[in-house]
Amino acid sequence: MDFNYPLLTINCSLLFPMPELPEVETTLRGIRPHLEGQTLRDVVVRERRLRWPVSEALLTLKDSRVLGLRRRAKYLLIELDGGELLIHLGMSGTLRVVDETVPLRKHDHVDLRLGSGKVLRFNDPRRFGTVLFEPAGEAHGLLAKLGPEPLDDEFNGEWLFERSRGRKVAVKSFIMDNATVVGVGNIYAQESLFLAGIHPSRAAGKISRERYERFADAIKTVLAKAIEAGGTTLKDFTKADGQPGYFAQSLSVYGRAGQPCLKCKALLKADRHGQRSTSYCPQCQR
Missing domain, CATH: 1.10.8.50 (Helicase, Ruva Protein; domain 3)
Structure with missing residues (x-):
C-alpha cells in the first residue's frame, strides 16, 4: 500500500496530547469481547478524509468474520477472514461499542455494524486518525521497522x-x-x-x-x-x-x-x- 499521501502540517501535539499505548491497550481490552467471533453486517463510512483517506475496501467487508484483535504499538488491528483492519486513534480518536439505535454524534466517521446489533463507532474530531485495510497476505507498511513492544521480554x-x-x-x-x-x-x-x-x-x-x-x-x-x-x-x-x-x-x-x-x-x-x-x-x- 502506498502511504505517500499529503500529511497535515499543523503540529497539534503541543496542544492535544494523543492517546498513548496504555489508552490504546485499554480500548483494545474494552472492545475485544464485543467483536471477536462476530460478523460484520455492514460498514458505514461518513467521512473518508482522515490522516489518510479511509480505504474504499471497507465497503466490501460486509459479511466478513472477526477472527481476533490485537495491538501493535499504538495501532489497533482487527483480523478478518479476508484481511486486517488497522486503526490509529490519532490526536483525538475514540472507539465506542454502542447499540445501533444510539444517535450519531458529531464526528462519528466510521461504523462497523455487527451481527449482534452492536456498532463499533469511530469518532475523531481532528481527523488525525486512521482506518485502513490490508488484504490477507499483505503487510501493513505502517508497521514496518517498528521496535519491540515495551512490555515484551525482548525489551530490556x-x-x-x-x-x-x-x-x-x-x-x-x-x-x-x-x-x-x-x-x-x-x-x-x-x-x-x-x-x-x-x-x-x-x-x-x-x-x-x-x-x-x-x-x-x-x-x-x-x-x-x-x-x-x-x-x-x-x-x-x-x-x-x-x-x-x-x-x-x-x-x-x-x-x-x-x-x-x-x-x-x-x-x-x-x-x-x-x-x-x-x-x-x-x-x-x-
Missing part, C-alpha cells in the same frame, strides 16, 4: 544500552523513537525517566548499562500501572465504555513544571525535546 536494559552507543540525541527523544521501542510517548517517557532518576536531556550514549536496566524496568512499571488505571485523561481520551482513565491522578512530573517534586520537594523544571515540553526534577534526575 541491554537492548537500550546496545542501541544507544554513540548516540548524542537526548535520551527522552531516543526512547520516543519507534525504532527503539514502540508506544512510549510523551507522557510515559517523562514519568519513566523520573522513576529511573535519569535527566531527560542526558545524551543517550552517555548512560550506563546499569541505568538502562533501571530505565527499562521503570518503563514497564509505569505502562503496566497506566493500563491498570485505564489510561490517562487528557482532554479527549475516554475508555471504550465512555469512562475516563485515572492514571492522571498518579502523574509525578508530566504537566507539573513549577510545582514541588513529590519526592524531594524541589521545584520541577521544564525543557523542550522535539518541540515537546518535558518536566523533570533537577534534584532527583541526573
Whole structure:
C-alpha cells in the first residue's frame, strides 16, 4: 500500500496530547469481547478524509468474520477472514461499542455494524486518525521497522544500552523513537525517566548499562500501572465504555513544571525535546 499521501502540517501535539499505548491497550481490552467471533453486517463510512483517506475496501467487508484483535504499538488491528483492519486513534480518536439505535454524534466517521446489533463507532474530531485495510497476505507498511513492544521480554536494559552507543540525541527523544521501542510517548517517557532518576536531556550514549536496566524496568512499571488505571485523561481520551482513565491522578512530573517534586520537594523544571515540553526534577534526575 502506498502511504505517500499529503500529511497535515499543523503540529497539534503541543496542544492535544494523543492517546498513548496504555489508552490504546485499554480500548483494545474494552472492545475485544464485543467483536471477536462476530460478523460484520455492514460498514458505514461518513467521512473518508482522515490522516489518510479511509480505504474504499471497507465497503466490501460486509459479511466478513472477526477472527481476533490485537495491538501493535499504538495501532489497533482487527483480523478478518479476508484481511486486517488497522486503526490509529490519532490526536483525538475514540472507539465506542454502542447499540445501533444510539444517535450519531458529531464526528462519528466510521461504523462497523455487527451481527449482534452492536456498532463499533469511530469518532475523531481532528481527523488525525486512521482506518485502513490490508488484504490477507499483505503487510501493513505502517508497521514496518517498528521496535519491540515495551512490555515484551525482548525489551530490556541491554537492548537500550546496545542501541544507544554513540548516540548524542537526548535520551527522552531516543526512547520516543519507534525504532527503539514502540508506544512510549510523551507522557510515559517523562514519568519513566523520573522513576529511573535519569535527566531527560542526558545524551543517550552517555548512560550506563546499569541505568538502562533501571530505565527499562521503570518503563514497564509505569505502562503496566497506566493500563491498570485505564489510561490517562487528557482532554479527549475516554475508555471504550465512555469512562475516563485515572492514571492522571498518579502523574509525578508530566504537566507539573513549577510545582514541588513529590519526592524531594524541589521545584520541577521544564525543557523542550522535539518541540515537546518535558518536566523533570533537577534534584532527583541526573
